Amino acid sequence: MTPRRKRVALAGNPNAGKTTVFNALCGARQKTGNYAGVTVERKLGELKQHPEIEILDLPGTYSLKAKSTDEAITSEVLMGTAAGEEKPDLVLTVLDASNLKRSLYLTLQLKELGIPLVGVLTMTDIAARRGLAVDVPALEKQLGFPVCEVTMATAEQVNELARIITSSTRPPSEGGATRSRVSASEVEERYRVIDAIIRKAVKQSTQPKNSVTSRIDAFLTHRVFGLVAFALIIGGVFFSIYAGARPVMDAIDAGMKALGAFLGGKLEAYPVTASLVSDGVIAGAGSVFVFLPQIMILFFFISVLEETGYLARAAFLMDKLLGWTGLNGRAFIPLLSSFACAIPGILSARVMPTDRARMATILIAPLMSCSARLPVYVLFIGAFIEPRAGALWAAAALFGMHLVGIAVAMPLAWLLNRKILKTGESPFLLELPEYRKPYLPNVVRRVYDAATDFLKRVGTVIFALSIIIWALAYFPHKQTTHDSGISTFAKSAGLDKTDVEALLQKTKLNETETAKKRELENGLRAAYLKDSFLGTFGRAVEPVFRPLGFDWKISVAILAAFPAREVFVSTLGIIFSVTDAKDDPAALGKKLAAEKKSDGKPAYDMLLALSIMIFFALCAQCMSTLATIRRELGSTGWAVAVFIAMTSLAYVISLAVYQVGKKLA
Amino acid sequence: MRGRPLSDLKPGESATIVKAPQNNERLAEIGFVAGERVSIMRVAPFGDPVVVQVLDTPVIIRRAELAEVLVS
Numbered sequence: 209m210t211p212r213r214k215r216v217a218l219a220g221n222p223n224a225g226k227t228t229v230f231n232a233l234c235g236a237r238q239k240t241g242n243y244a245g246v247t248v249e250r251k252l253g254e255l256k257q258h259p260e261i262e263i264l265d266l267p268g269t270y271s272l273k274a275k276s277t278d279e280a281i282t283s284e285v286l287m288g289t290a291a292g293e294e295k296p297d298l299v300l301t302v303l304d305a306s307n308l309k310r311s312l313y314l315t316l317q318l319k320e321l322g323i324p325l326v327g328v329l330t331m332t333d334i335a336a337r338r339g340l341a342v343d344v345p346a347l348e349k350q351l352g353f354p355v356c357e358v359t360m361a362t363a364e365q366v367n368e369l370a371r372i373i374t375s376s377t378r379p380p381s382e383g384g385a386t387r388s389r390v391s392a393s394e395v396e397e398r399y400r401v402i403d404a405i406i407r408k409a410v411k412q413s414t415q416p417k418n419s420v421t422s423r424i425d426a427f428l429t430h431r432v433f434g435l436v437a438f439a440l441i442i443g444g445v446f447f448s449i450y451a452g453a454r455p456v457m458d459a460i461d462a463g464m465k466a467l468g469a470f471l472g473g474k475l476e477a478y479p480v481t482a483s484l485v486s487d488g489v490i491a492g493a494g495s496v497f498v499f500l501p502q503i504m505i506l507f508f509f510i511s512v513l514e515e516t517g518y519l520a521r522a523a524f525l526m527d528k529l530l531g532w533t534g535l536n537g538r539a540f541i542p543l544l545s546s547f548a549c550a551i552p553g554i555l556s557a558r559v560m561p562t563d564r565a566r567m568a569t570i571l572i573a574p575l576m577s578c579s580a581r582l583p584v585y586v587l588f589i590g591a592f593i594e595p596r597a598g599a600l601w602a603a604a605a606l607f608g609m610h611l612v613g614i615a616v617a618m619p620l621a622w623l624l625n626r627k628i629l630k631t632g633e634s635p636f637l638l639e640l641p642e643y644r645k646p647y648l649p650n651v652v653r654r655v656y657d658a659a660t661d662f663l664k665r666v667g668t669v670i671f672a673l674s675i676i677i678w679a680l681a682y683f684p685h686k687q688t689t690h691d692s693g694i695s696t697f698a699k700s701a702g703l704d705k706t707d708v709e710a711l712l713q714k715t716k717l718n719e720t721e722t723a724k725k726r727e728l729e730n731g732l733r734a735a736y737l738k739d740s741f742l743g744t745f746g747r748a749v750e751p752v753f754r755p756l757g758f759d760w761k762i763s764v765a766i767l768a769a770f771p772a773r774e775v776f777v778s779t780l781g782i783i784f785s786v787t788d789a790k791d792d793p794a795a796l797g798k799k800l801a802a803e804k805k806s807d808g809k810p811a812y813d814m815l816l817a818l819s820i821m822i823f824f825a826l827c828a829q830c831m832s833t834l835a836t837i838r839r840e841l842g843s844t845g846w847a848v849a850v851f852i853a854m855t856s857l858a859y860v861i862s863l864a865v866y867q868v869g870k871k872l873a
Numbered sequence: 874m875r876g877r878p879l880s881d882l883k884p885g886e887s888a889t890i891v892k893a894p895q896n897n898e899r900l901a902e903i904g905f906v907a908g909e910r911v912s913i914m915r916v917a918p919f920g921d922p923v924v925v926q927v928l929d930t931p932v933i934i935r936r937a938e939l940a941e942v943l944v945s
Contacts, residue, residue, distance in 0.1 A: 271902045309928045310904055338929070395901040396893060399909075422914075431918040524933045528919035537922065537935065635899055635938055640924055640931040 213254075214261045215294070216373055218328075219286060219318060220302025221311055222268030223641055225330040227251075229302060230265040232361040233370065237653060242517035242641050244268060245541055245559035248278040250285060258374060264296065267558070270310065272317045275635075277566060278558040287321060295323060298376055300369075302328045303355065305335035305342050306642070308410060312402045313395075315351070326372055327355035334642050339414035347409035421642045428521050438525055441518075445509045446610070447603040450586065453501035460501070461795050464494040480682070487785040488678025493671045495781030495796050496774045499583040500662060506579055507658035508651065510548050515646035519544060520638055527636070533618050534625030536560060537636035539569040543617075546576035547610070548658075550833045554840055564631040568624045570840055571850060574833050575617040577610040577825055579658075580773040584824045585609045587777055591797035592817040612825040616857060665774065674778045677768055680742040681786050693735040697728050733787045742783075756823065756859070757816045757866040766823065773829045815873065819866040827858035876943030879911060879925070880936045887912030887926075888944035897941060904928035905942050 218226045222244030231238055234253030240246060251265040266285060267278035274280035281290075288295030301318055303311045318325055332342060348355045354372055358365040427433050468490040475482035513519055523540040530539060538559050546553030553573045560566035585606055594602040625631040698708045701724070711725055737743050746760035753763040761783050769776035777796070784799040803811040828834065828851045838847035876891040890909050893901040904927045905911070914931055915924040922935045 270899065273898065273902075275899050307928065307930050310930070313902060313904075395898070396906045399904070399906045425915070429915050429917070429924070431916070435918050520933065524915075524917055524922065524924065527922050527933070527935070528917060531921065531935070537933070633937070635897060636922065636933070636935050637899065637903065638933040640933055 214298070215264065215296045216255070216261060216298045216300060217264040217266055217285060217296035218300045218302060219266055219282060219314065220268055220328075221270055221304060221307065221314060223639060224268060224302045224304040224307070224311060226268060226302050227265055228361060229300070229328055229330065229358055229369075230263060232358065232366045233263050233373075238265065239654070240650060241514040241519075242644050243514065243519045243541060244639055244641075245278065245538070245556060246514075248556050248558040250281055255370060255373060258370070261373060269314065271314060272321075276559055276561045277563075281558075286318065286323070295321075297324070298326060298373065299323050300326050300328050300373075302330055303347075305329055305332040305340065305359070306338065307331070307639075308335075308340075308342065309399070309402050309406060312405060313398055316398050316401060319351075319353075324376055325351075325353045326369075326376065327351060327353060328369065329355055329357040330359055332357060332359040337419065339412055341411045341413060343409050343411065347405070350405040350409055419642075424643055425521065425640070428518070429524055434521075434525055438522060441513075443603075443607060445506075446607040447600075448509070449502050449505045449582070450589070450603040450606050451599050453505055453586075456501040457498050458795075460498045464490055464498065465795075468494070480685075483682055483786065484675070484678060487682070487782055488675050489671065491781040491785030491796075492674025492678060492778040493666050496583060496670050496778050497663075497666050499586065499774075499777075500659060502582050502586060503579055503662045504655050504659050506582065507548065507655050510545075511651045511654035512646045515644065515650055517641040517643050520640050523638060524640070529618075530621075533621035534631055535568065535621050536562075536565045537638065539565070542569050542573060543576055546573040546578060549578050549580070550574045550576065550830065551836045554833070554836050557840070561635055562631065564629045565625075567841060567846075568621060568629055568631055570837055571624060571846065572617040572621050574828055574830070574837070574850060574854060575613040575620070575826065577613045578773075578830075580830065581609075581824050583774055583777045585821055587780075587797055587800075588817040588821055591801045592812070592814045595801070596814070609821050609825055612822055616826060616861070665772070669772055670774055670778055673768065673771065673775050674782060677742065677775070677779050678782050678786075680745075681737060681740050681782055683741060684739070685736055686739065689735050689739040690732065693732045696735075697731055730787065737783065737787050755867070756862045757819045757870075759811065762812075762816075762820060766820075766827075769824075769829045771829075771831050773824065776824070776829075815866060815869040818869065819862045822865055823858045823862040825858075826854055826861060828854035876945045878940045879913075879942040879944050880939040882911075882913045882944065884913050884916050884923075890942060891945050892943040894938075894941035897938060900934075900938065900942065903932065911942075911944065 218230055220226045223242065223246075227238050227240045227247055230236060230251065230253060231240070233255055235256045236251075236253045238247070238251055245268070247265060247267050249267070253263045253265070255261040255263055264285065266282040269279040269282045272283040272286065274283045284290040285293060286296065286299065299318055301311075301315045303315065315325070315327070327347070329342060329344065335342065344355050344357060356365070356369045356372055358369055428437050468486040471490070472482050472486040475485060513522075519541060522544070523537060526540060527537045530537060538561065539557070541559065542553045542557040545556055550573050553576065554570050557566045557569040557573065560569055589602045589605050593605050694705055694708050697703075698705045701708070708728065711721065711728060714721070714725070717725060738747075742764055743760070746764040749767065750758075750760040750763050753766065758766065761780070765776045765779035765783070768779040780800070781796050784796060784803070800812055801810070805811045834847045834851055837850055838844055841847070879888070879890070882888060887910060890905060890907050890911055893906045909927060912926045913923050914926050917923065922933050923939070924931045925934055925939070
């Protein structure tokens, strides 16, 4: 049997810098941020160069008496009541020097548990700016255990901490469990002890001047300027995502088309393979891949907002807007992270103070517009809104699409909180962190991780689904389809069937013949698509979506997107690639705008684009999200309910928008 | 000494806590205990929540929760 590994846990207040210490000790790359509640799960790592020592990063808490699911994880692990786990051998208690009293409250509780402790002093730079100096030896003397400063996480500081960890060998003594009932006087008793410690170990040198943070906040949390600044920041983010990504996106798009044409030419002798590569892989997965720049810009801004500490200010400004729905103020952060992806948003709902408040947050999180919807918005806004209204309105439309989800989510939250779950009032507390310059490596890492996640999705799920969709759109590819296509063309052009066949084979053509041949080829491709498995299926389901304005192509793409939203774009890419002659390398958006109905009118317009985007904003088209809801709530019923509710909402609201829009036009 | 509720404090005003909240343990745990100085720093655009300075750090909190904290 291998000897039991030494277990070291990290504990501390929210946003005290636990994960930064964890990353430094383990050489790990866990996500950090500048607000409370970034870590909601326990994370395991091992000490660099010491595989025999495991380090446990725990969600932050103010007290061992847990008030929410994430805090419960921490107190159960530390008190040794977590299932299948023994008490840690050593606890690193993170002491935030700028917030030392509050850090010491938890530390005193930990001391009562009887686990050996090591103090890890962070944020001494912020404390120094406030004129506070911590006397480390005095603090050690007062607390009775070693304290190590790691504010900058320099190699020297981290090595010293690692040395203390490896050299401490005391087995955990059987300490008394914390009493489950803590009276207010007991809390006050602890604070009296803390005051005595602080008097001996902290020196207030100068009276703090008006700090930079409070000067920035005078503006950013101002009743008027604060709201203006908030609108400008969010507006700026959307404009950058929309307009900033264009040139890069166009370049990628052109590259993909050139690659398609090149490979198509090489594979001319193998028509099925050629179609698989250029229509399936490149037009399918490739048309999703071009949205990489948008994803990177979005995550860049999310990361900067997280790193600076602005998110807590946004929560402060917007709380009243959440408040009327009965949503707890803490719901702001899970909901905000759902704009990147609903899955981390749902997980971070663990910071919610009550089970019901958590449930309400989880149930509305998928309505926040996630980054997977971005390609759909950008595609349709670029094709139908920007050409008419310009880039500024296009960016406004993109912002508007993100508001659709919120506008629907808020009344639903009210209904859930006030009528269905009857969520009681629950306390809302959020510390306002000091502003911090974004730490560039963290920003780069976040963008890099988002980009690789996106590329992995494109390379696996979307790639595989693209091939399936292509096969469904290509086969059975019967001779009878070809024959009837030829005779239809012959009839309409007043030609003989054999002449038509000859035209198809002919290589040296004059101008009118070239145009004729292209018309014929496109007609044949359309006929093949119509007779394909996908076409047959599409026309069968079309009546269901007709009232929303969707034709069979859009309907098929919508259905294909239920496992993952991006498949909508790849499916349209495939459909419009197989119907187009190879020498037309227009981007997908241009093809959509150019598509004609049989009577020659444009097949798609702005109203239809709006109907499609609203459907996407509201529909539950993500298996992973539903699976996460099921796991987090431990209930299949709720996951199914979310699916049905969101899909019906999407259908009904798109229907209303399309029908009302048609009446008005 | 009788106190008045912390929620009645005006922005910029500071006071000393005389009685910790009895039914909101978390508030006491983060430093709302007798003897601590508190002040209302900022009020949100729509009147709620407020930023309270407690233990020298700012905390966002809804007004309703401050009613139980008595200050003088």
